[in-house]
Amino acid sequence: QLVRTLCRKVSFVCNTMLQARTRVQLQPPCGSVGSALLHVHPPRVPVPHCGLSACRRPTNIRPSCLGTRADAQTLSQTDSTPSQLDQEQQSPPEKAEGGYAHVEATCTHAGITVFGMSHLDQQHAAAEWIWQHRPAAVVVETAIDATHGSETGARVTKESIIQAAADFRLRMLLQISSQLAADLGQPSSSSELWQTMKKQFPGEQLAYIAALAVDAPLVFGDRPKAITYRRLLARSPIALDEAFGRICAQNYAEMVPQWPHSEGPFDDCFWSILTEERNMVLAASLQRAAAEAGPGAVVAGVVGAAHLPGVERWLREGPPGEAALRKLYQQGFLDPDEPEEWTGSRRALVMSCLGLCCPSEVVDDCRRVLGPMPEHVEATETLVLELYGSTRLMLSVLSREQLQTVCSGWNCDMYDILQPVRATRPSISGGSGADEDVVWDHVRDLNLVLGPPDPQPEE
Numbered sequence: 128q129l130v131r132t133l134c135r136k137v138s139f140v141c142n143t144m145l146q147a148r149t150r151v152q153l154q155p156p157c158g159s160v161g162s163a164l165l166h167v168h169p170p171r172v173p174v175p176h177c178g179l180s181a182c183r184r185p186t187n188i189r190p191s192c193l194g195t196r197a198d199a200q201t202l203s204q205t206d207s208t209p210s211q212l213d214q215e216q217q218s219p220p221e222k223a224e225g226g227y228a229h230v231e232a233t234c235t236h237a238g239i240t241v242f243g244m245s246h247l248d249q250q251h252a253a254a255e256w257i258w259q260h261r262p263a264a265v266v267v268e269t270a271i272d273a274t275h276g277s278e279t280g281a282r283v284t285k286e287s288i289i290q291a292a293a294d295f296r297l298r299m300l301l302q303i304s305s306q307l308a309a310d311l312g313q314p315s316s317s318s319e320l321w322q323t324m325k326k327q328f329p330g331e332q333l334a335y336i337a338a339l340a341v342d343a344p345l346v347f348g349d350r351p352k353a354i355t356y357r358r359l360l361a362r363s364p365i366a367l368d369e370a371f372g373r374i375c376a377q378n379y380a381e382m383v384p385q386w387p388h389s390e391g392p393f394d395d396c397f398w399s400i401l402t403e404e405r406n407m408v409l410a411a412s413l414q415r416a417a418a419e420a421g422p423g424a425v426v427a428g429v430v431g432a433a434h435l436p437g438v439e440r441w442l443r444e445g446p447p448g449e450a451a452l453r454k455l456y457q458q459g460f461l462d463p464d465e466p467e468e469w470t471g472s473r474r475a476l477v478m479s480c481l482g483l484c485c486p487s488e489v490v491d492d493c494r495r496v497l498g499p500m501p502e503h504v505e506a507t508e509t510l511v512l513e514l515y516g517s518t519r520l521m522l523s524v525l526s527r528e529q530l531q532t533v534c535s536g537w538n539c540d541m542y543d544i545l546q547p548v549r550a551t552r553p554s555i556s557g558g559s560g561a562d563e564d565v566v567w568d569h570v571r572d573l574n575l576v577l578g579p580p581d582p583q584p585e586e
Contacts, residue, residue: 237417241428243435250330257337263420265338266348268430283345304339348412357458364553367476370397372524374483406437411446471507472559479515510561517570523549
């Protein structure tokens with residue numbers, strides 16, 4: 128188990144490094160009207176599959192948060208020799224550590240530049256671009272605080288932070304951005320404060336600071352996380368169990384080179400709600416911000432690296448209309464005739480799926496948002512969480528051939544040994560997945576061996 132955990136951790140780090148160096152640049156043609164000819168520049172390293180590869184992590188390894196996060200200047204130059212700031216403005220951010228897409232918003236002619244980054248990494252391409260270009264707005268996936276993330280389109284500005292008497296962290300960001308504003312008349316490389324901040328803040332937070340420094344509002348472009356959690360909770364235990372099995376199998380596949388890898392996100396309700404629906408919402412928020420900015424303006428987007436391909440695709444094809452977007456905010460309805468125990472099972476399966484592909488903070492946040500379970504179904508949730516957190520349940524999702532490559536039995540067939548655990552899964556049994564006997568016999572008592580009593584000495 129230790130070797131498997133270490134291998135998964137190495138796999139995750141490698142995936143994250145590849146994602147961090149992924150570049151996709153889409154340049155609008157000069158003089159185009161209403162549409163954009165997209166030029167795709169291949170990255171210098173192979174591009175990982177879309178999915179949630181930047182977030183996908185195995186259990187027992189600390190998986191961060193659902194969600195992430197330029198200076199256009201009057202130049203004083205002589206003759207035809209460009210100044211340092213001139214060169215910064217003329218060249219696209221090819222030195223960027225994170226991927227980015229540059230498209231032209233349909234009908235508005237406002238530029239949209241979207242950066243994909245790993246939320247806690249030192250990727251400063253977005254912040255540098257904001258410093259250089261001074262966008263009309265910066266649309267972000269990760270809210271700056273709970274109030275900011277309570278509604279799509281909510282804005283944070285210098286004035287709103289001051290008026291709201293924000294907490295210490297926001298006041299600190301505001302103070303730093305105000306000090307940086309004095310350096311906007313020079314290239315970012317010449318600002319000592321800026322260079323210091325690059326060493327101290329992750330790229331996403333530095334993008335917030337840069338936006339405040341150039342007086343660009345931070346627009347929350349995602350939908351509130353509570354809606355995403357509740358839409359997941361409305362799925363049936365069978366559908367959530369199938370999603371759990373696919374995520375587990377993919378995590379094991381990343382350990383074994385000869386297994387085929389998925390070339391994109393899983394086609395199931397879990398991934399659709401967690402990624403694709405939010406890609407549509409983010410793309411619509413970017414287009415809305417570009418329309419408000421108007422012709423000649425530019426809007427920046429800062430999203431997680433896993434969202435960049437999907438957001439770029441929806442920007443190119445055009446996000447769905449308002450009626451379709453409204454459906455993405457419906458929280459779903461539970462079947463009143465379903466068995467009562469499914470309530471606890473469904474919630475445990477949602478958190479188990481999130482635990483396989485998102486940071487632990489996301490699981491904690493989901494538990495907090497959904498609130499405490501009713502006492503009469505709390506036992507079901509506890510049993511399902513314990514079962515789905517066990518290695519045996521995760522191994523049971525594999526085929527016999529796959530299982531032989533990651534786990535072997537001695538004088539036994541491991542596939543048959545796992546059959547009682549496998550049979551509890553809702554997608555196989557049609558039940559809730561809560562079987563106390565299986566939990567006792569195959570999880571809790573797994574390493575407990577009772578030998579014969581010691582012989583009593585003869586008198």
